[in-house]
Amino acid sequence: MSAATTLNWAAAPRGNAAVRFESREATRETPWVKWTILGISLTFFAVFLLLPLVAVFVEALRKGWETYWSALIHEDALSAIMLTLTAAAISVPLNLVFGVCAAWAIAKFEFRGKHLLITLIDLPFSVSPVIAGLIYVLIFGAQGWLGPWVAEHDVKIIFAVPGIVLATVFVTFPFVARELIPLMQAQGREEEEAAIVLGANGWQTFWYVTLPNIKWGLLYGVILCNARAMGEFGAVSVVSGHIRGQTNTLPLHVEILYNEYQFAAAFAVASLLALLALVTLAIKTWVEHRACSAPPSREPRQDAAS
Amino acid sequence: MSASRTFRVLPGFHLTLGYTLAYLSLIVLLPLAAVFLKTASLSIAEFWNVISAPRVVASYKLSFGVSLIAAAINAVFGLMLAWSLVRYSFPGKRFIDALIDLPFALPTAVAGIALTALYAKNGWIGQYLDPLGIQVAFKPLGVLVALVFIGLPFVVRTVQPILEDLDTELEEAAASLGAQRWQIFRHVILPVLLPALLTGFALAFARAVGEYGSVIFIAGNIPMVSEITPLMIITKLEQYDYAGATAIAVVMLVLSFLLLLLINGLQAWTAKRTGRDR
Numbered sequence: 080m081s082a083a084t085t086l087n088w089a090a091a092p093r094g095n096a097a098v099r100f101e102s103r104e105a106t107r108e109t110p111w112v113k114w115t116i117l118g119i120s121l122t123f124f125a126v127f128l129l130l131p132l133v134a135v136f137v138e139a140l141r142k143g144w145e146t147y148w149s150a151l152i153h154e155d156a157l158s159a160i161m162l163t164l165t166a167a168a169i170s171v172p173l174n175l176v177f178g179v180c181a182a183w184a185i186a187k188f189e190f191r192g193k194h195l196l197i198t199l200i201d202l203p204f205s206v207s208p209v210i211a212g213l214i215y216v217l218i219f220g221a222q223g224w225l226g227p228w229v230a231e232h233d234v235k236i237i238f239a240v241p242g243i244v245l246a247t248v249f250v251t252f253p254f255v256a257r258e259l260i261p262l263m264q265a266q267g268r269e270e271e272e273a274a275i276v277l278g279a280n281g282w283q284t285f286w287y288v289t290l291p292n293i294k295w296g297l298l299y300g301v302i303l304c305n306a307r308a309m310g311e312f313g314a315v316s317v318v319s320g321h322i323r324g325q326t327n328t329l330p331l332h333v334e335i336l337y338n339e340y341q342f343a344a345a346f347a348v349a350s351l352l353a354l355l356a357l358v359t360l361a362i363k364t365w366v367e368h369r370a371c372s373a374p375p376s377r378e379p380r381q382d383a384a385s
Numbered sequence: 386m387s388a389s390r391t392f393r394v395l396p397g398f399h400l401t402l403g404y405t406l407a408y409l410s411l412i413v414l415l416p417l418a419a420v421f422l423k424t425a426s427l428s429i430a431e432f433w434n435v436i437s438a439p440r441v442v443a444s445y446k447l448s449f450g451v452s453l454i455a456a457a458i459n460a461v462f463g464l465m466l467a468w469s470l471v472r473y474s475f476p477g478k479r480f481i482d483a484l485i486d487l488p489f490a491l492p493t494a495v496a497g498i499a500l501t502a503l504y505a506k507n508g509w510i511g512q513y514l515d516p517l518g519i520q521v522a523f524k525p526l527g528v529l530v531a532l533v534f535i536g537l538p539f540v541v542r543t544v545q546p547i548l549e550d551l552d553t554e555l556e557e558a559a560a561s562l563g564a565q566r567w568q569i570f571r572h573v574i575l576p577v578l579l580p581a582l583l584t585g586f587a588l589a590f591a592r593a594v595g596e597y598g599s600v601i602f603i604a605g606n607i608p609m610v611s612e613i614t615p616l617m618i619i620t621k622l623e624q625y626d627y628a629g630a631t632a633i634a635v636v637m638l639v640l641s642f643l644l645l646l647l648i649n650g651l652q653a654w655t656a657k658r659t660g661r662d663r
Contacts, residue, residue, distance in 0.1 A: 098474065105560035112566070120468070121481070124466060126510075127537060128484055128485070128488070130509070131499040131503060134499045138499075177408045180400075181405040181409075184401040184402040185405075196406075198649065205644065206638065207594070207615050208595065209618050209619060210634045217423050249416070252413060271395050272394045275394050284395070333492075349492075349495040353491060355490075356487060360484065363483075364479075
């Protein structure tokens with residue numbers, strides 16, 4: 080399931096394409112066709128994407144700043160923020176290390192079963208989040224395989240923080256890897272080989288040769304990974320147990336407030352997550368801009384990795 | 386294979402591959418295997434009873450039916466949006482281009498309550514639809530709205546790069562040979578776009594089938610009417626019916642794997658058709 084979220088490294092700076100098509104008679108529509116298509120697509124965009132976003136902020140402030148603020152500094156909200164930050168702070172670095180390792184093995188070496196491995200890495204994206212939560216309940220839950228062992232050792236995994244972290248790690252598993260694999264495959268291994276031949280050790284080679292080449296892709300993957308980690312709902316909902324002040328992440332806190340008809344408070348907390356989404360998109364756009372306008376370190380980057 | 390053929394200059398192959406396989410197995414493969422093993426505790430008759438119960442079958446019909454319609458809507462409007470973004474200049478284009486990915490970045494629960502606020506009877510849009518006799522929230526139509534929201538970027542982002550790469554020469558050649566604009570789109574552009582469009586459709590469909598967070602708020606979750614399949618898993622879990630939940634999960638997983646194979650095939654086709662290396 081690639082393509083949709085990966086960075087399009089080869090893309091020409093956006094906007095230039097339109098000039099190319101609009102300047103030629105043969106690739107131009109008559110004005111009424113153009114304005115009809117543009118009108119329909121922009122209306123669709125406004126109704127389905129823009130309006131829900133606006134609604135979050137308007138509903139959040141419906142009862143004024145005071146209600147808004149008090150919803151955010153409520154004890155339960157603060158502990159939800161802490162838990163969400165904790166889950167992201169553990170799962171993002173784990174998947175970052177995994178992503179770099181997987182990309183290094185896959186992009187720099189040849190081995191059998193590589194395609195299968197790439198498909199398996201993408202697997203968590205095609206599994207419903209609810210099932211992502213279920214699998215850990217089946218293993219660590221009271222009736223699960225390791226349930227008795229877990230209970231014996233007095234650790235709580237399901238309906239506790241470790242379960243939430245595990246579910247988050249699962250749903251954000253592919254983000255960094257799938258970003259780095261095509262990028263590093265496109266870059267080849269000559270630069271690294273040159274560094275090794277010149278006497279650098281493996282770590283130096285990675286740090287001084289590979290990392291500068293992949294830093295934008297890495298950042299891109301981490302941002303998307305983080306957004307999903309902080310916003311995951313379905314998987315976390317299954318393993319959390321919804322214990323207020325203990326196992327409630329921000330999205331779960333939104334659900335609880337909403338189900339208690341505290342709409343303004345629910346939207347206030349939701350607006351925090353919407354802000355996170357907007358910041359994510361802003362950084363993402365900035366990275367795309369940097370990555371595409373930065374002078375490519377190597378020629379064959381042209382039709383690669385997209 | 387090439388291990389014996391070439392000498393590896395770069396270090397770290399065994400370490401990184403070993404770590405990759407271990408981490409993959411521990412986090413993804415073994416837990417997923419648990420689903421299949423847990424189902425084995427049911428007899429075939431029990432398994433069949435769970436997955437063919439009327440309420441569960443109604444949820445498949447809703448989940449798969451509405452996901453298909455949502456993906457089709459996304460294919461049409463996503464193509465138009467991608468077309469507008471690539472071919473036309475208009476103010477605010479960069480802003481719109483960036484916001485297309487909103488459904489990837491916005492937590493699903495937030496999308497769910499926002500859509501409900503819009504489409505409930507007294508909501509922003511709902512209050513105008515209600516007098517017309519159209520109810521969206523707490524009906525299958527509400528599920529459709531949520532699934533259209535989350536699926537849109539998949540189509541736009543798969544079609545957009547292919548559109549950007551199109552050479553103008555083909556269309557100019559067709560035009561100079563006397564083809565109308567619509568004929569050019571139908572016979573020159575669409576065949577090149579088709580694999581990507583189908584990939585986007587399949588990605589949107591796959592995501593829609595498993596979607597949970599954005600749907601449950603607006604769906605109302607009325608048994609036999611607006612319950613999606615992922616919710617059935619949750620319902621079984623809440624009744625501590627682990628085996629039942631797992632049986633439904635197996636049905637969904639098998640479908641996801643089939644979709645994954647289909648999508649891989651479609652992407653290979655896209656690459657072949659357009660000469661893009663993916």
